[in-house]
Amino acid sequence: xxxxxxxxxxxxxxxxxxxxxxxxxxxxxxxxxxxxxxxxxxxxxxxxxxxxxxxxxxxxxxxxxxxxxxxxxxxxxxxxxxxxxxxxxxxxxxxxxxxxxxxxxxxxxxxxxxxxxxxxxxxxxxxxxxxxxxxxxxxxxxxxxxxxxxxxxxxxxxxxxxxxxxxxxxxxxxxxxxxxxxxxxxxxxxxxxxxxxxxxxxxxxxxxxxxxxxxxxxxxxxxxxxxxxxxxxxxxxxxxxxxxxxxxxxxxxxxxxxxxxxxxxxxxxxxxxxxxxxxxxxxxxxxxxxxxxxxxxxxxxxxxxxxxxxxxxxxxxxxxxxxxxxxxxxxxxxxxxxxxxxxxxxxxxxxxxxxxxxxxxxxxxxxxxxxxxxxxxxxxxxxxxxxxxxxxxxxxxxxxxxxxxxxxxxxxxxxxxxxxxxxxxxxx
Ligand SMILES: *Cc1c(COP(=O)(O)O)cnc(C)c1O
Numbered sequence: 001x002x003x004x005x006x007x008x009x010x011x012x013x014x015x016x017x018x019x020x021x022x023x024x025x026x027x028x029x030x031x032x033x034x035x036x037x038x039x040x041x042x043x044x045x046x047x048x049x050x051x052x053x054x055x056x057x058x059x060x061x062x063x064x065x066x067x068x069x070x071x072x073x074x075x076x077x078x079x080x081x082x083x084x085x086x087x088x089x090x091x092x093x094x095x096x097x098x099x100x101x102x103x104x105x106x107x108x109x110x111x112x113x114x115x116x117x118x119x120x121x122x123x124x125x126x127x128x129x130x131x132x133x134x135x136x137x138x139x140x141x142x143x144x145x146x147x148x149x150x151x152x153x154x155x156x157x158x159x160x161x162x163x164x165x166x167x168x169x170x171x172x173x174x175x176x177x178x179x180x181x182x183x184x185x186x187x188x189x190x191x192x193x194x195x196x197x198x199x200x201x202x203x204x205x206x207x208x209x210x211x212x213x214x215x216x217x218x219x220x221x222x223x224x225x226x227x228x229x230x231x232x233x234x235x236x237x238x239x240x241x242x243x244x245x246x247x248x249x250x251x252x253x254x255x256x257x258x259x260x261x262x263x264x265x266x267x268x269x270x271x272x273x274x275x276x277x278x279x280x281x282x283x284x285x286x287x288x289x290x291x292x293x294x295x296x297x298x299x300x301x302x303x304x305x306x307x308x309x310x311x312x313x314x315x316x317x318x319x320x321x322x323x324x325x326x327x328x329x330x331x332x333x334x335x336x337x338x339x340x341x342x343x344x345x346x347x348x349x350x351x352x353x354x355x356x357x358x359x360x361x362x363x364x365x366x367x368x369x370x371x372x373x374x375x376x377x378x379x380x381x382x383x384x385x386x387x388x389x390x391x392x393x394x395x396x397x398x399x400x401x402x403x404x405x406x407x408x409x410x411x412x413x414x415x416x417x418x419x420x421x422x423x424x425x426x427x428x
Pocket of ligand 1: 118
């Protein structure tokens, strides 16, 4: 058996972390366990988790009911292929999802990760137009500063500058981009704000399969909160130009923005919706793509008569059990008042950052708090400072942000926002 130090050395030499180099010059911190909102490091230190492990861990770590449900399912069956077979966890989860997602969505395709759920949504849209005898419609309109995942289809609709379009030029499909909605959340959407989308549809409708966007909150592409009216006008434009609307709710789903799904802020429904991240409460990797009868009836009714996708681990029973239990926990919890409380604490705690010259914007929506800086942060100094303050916060680019588990206490929220204020306060 290797010693802990030897294992850490293997990590540094031989394991890639997200968007990292091998032999990174940034520290990676070994975690030995996690409970509630706390991560326990190998050296015994405990960190309050401000990230919910990238939007996922909404009920906290080591949640007793989640653990029990998974242990029970493990005794019955960890996995079985989904081709030609089915099981209670998938059927029960589907019943639950259809009860809480927009009413026009009544079919679910399960996959293993958010990126694949986006691939599936894009394939559905293309197969739909094939079936409708409009095979030229295979491009997508997307918003700048959007993020939809790291696989090829998903990459093609990510922001063309901060995304990987330059690096993979020629290998990534060329899509049509419109500017990030300039109108903030809570504000009206003026004609000028929506005009680029209208013009893109006007010009390209006969080649466009769908408009794809993250509703209300653009996540990893810039943590931007935009007007609900923009979203409702986008829905109206998709109807007007007879184009499908795909909403990527992978980051926003399951209450994070104060609504169960962010499209509810605008009172609209998508033709296709992607969910993932918080779907399993952060326990296992699972995602889903939902759609309505107009889409699946067209696909079923045309050659080859089936939807052409089928992951090996589709609807894994453990992952479906985690998702079902997580949704039950969420619905039985006072999640709206929890999110409102987190929102208020984040507003109070982050507002003083506005006075700092290095800060260009502070914005809070639901369980998401963002401090935007003038300059990209120095991860080499900032992350260790946060760790020294007893918090886990991982900034990116010019953004320092918080999106804690919903069960976090006021006291722990104070510790998180104080750490942000103090660390941002040291920026030149
Ligand atoms: C994280 C994310 C994805 C990709 O999900 P993965 O599970 O990382 O593949 C797609 N869209 C949005 C909006 C996301 O936040």
